[in-house]
């Protein structure tokens with residue numbers, strides 16, 4: 001589908017949208033010291049209120065806690081000490097929410113603060129609860145404003161950047177679109193022109209530069225990774241400049257702004273999104289060519305006879321990454337066996353391993369219903 005048509009059919013009809021706003025946009029260097037840009041925040045609120053009138057739901061993912069906290073404490077650069085970062089974020093998060101509250105009160109809209117860590121998305125029940133909570137906030141007429149819970153996040157609990165948090169939120173909510181607002185006009189080609197449309201992310205990886213702003217995390221490469229997660233789920237993502245006037249309402253009217261990342265043909269359901277694109281795998285298994293063909297080409301379950309390698313510690317019900325003999329990522333799925341059990345039965349047929357494990361054994365290591373092939377032929 002060409003970009004103009006896609007923008008019209010997908011973006012102008014999108015009912016539920018996640019909008020991520022980076023620190024660089026939320027802070028201003030005007031005046032003696034940089035601080036939260038109340039004018040910018042008001043302009044976002046105005047657009048969100050307008051969209052609400054059109055019956056559309058906007059969920060905001062707002063960075064800026066660390067930046068705001070540093071500024072008010074006179075700290076010159078993003079702290080590298082974990083406790084300091086957490087403490088600064090605790091102060092900044094409150095300031096950030098005050099600004100959002102002030103901006104939305106003009107429209108009599110209450111803001112709801114939702115702060116999350118990476119582990120909230122690893123757990124299936126919590127993943128579903130995030131969706132329920134955010135949806136309820138909308139039903140109650142509120143505006144959910146999400147951020148990473150920087151105050152408790154230590155490395156293994158971290159998203160690292162809000163681009164990823166926004167993509168996972170969009171997938172959890174089954175939002176129709178993700179809009180990543182940044183300080184540049186979109187993904188730029190070598191000549192500096194905005195790329196209008198991306199359908200295969202792999203072709204553009206070389207164009208993204210790493211690097212983030214003074215207070216925030218993430219850069220164009222994390223935006224592309226985030227966009228890919230949403231594309232893979234079957235929804236659209238747009239990377240656009242938050243400095244363009246009325247960018248949210250214009251993008252959602254189908255105007256040609258920013259870079260549109262095309263949705264994959266397959267639309268994943270909620271369970272598939274969680275298995276394939278959200279939960280972090282607890283272990284990896286390698287499988288032989290026969291099993292690869294069976295799961296990738298013939299739509300079969302994964303059997304123990306095809307398993308050749310096991311790494312990691314996992315229990316029944318955990319998400320596993322499945323790799324081919326050459327190491328290619330093939331699929332993700334929920335295992336019926338723990339790592340210890342699987343070590344006993346790998347390479348064996350079920351008639352052989354029933355003796356080892358007793359009659360409670362499952363034929364499948366990963367049942368087809370719990371398996372998502374990542375790149376179906």
Ligand code: GLU
Nearest residue numbers: 064065066161162216217
């Ligand atoms: N959660 C961080 C903050 O509020 C921002 C992370 C990011 O820049 O992506 O400061």
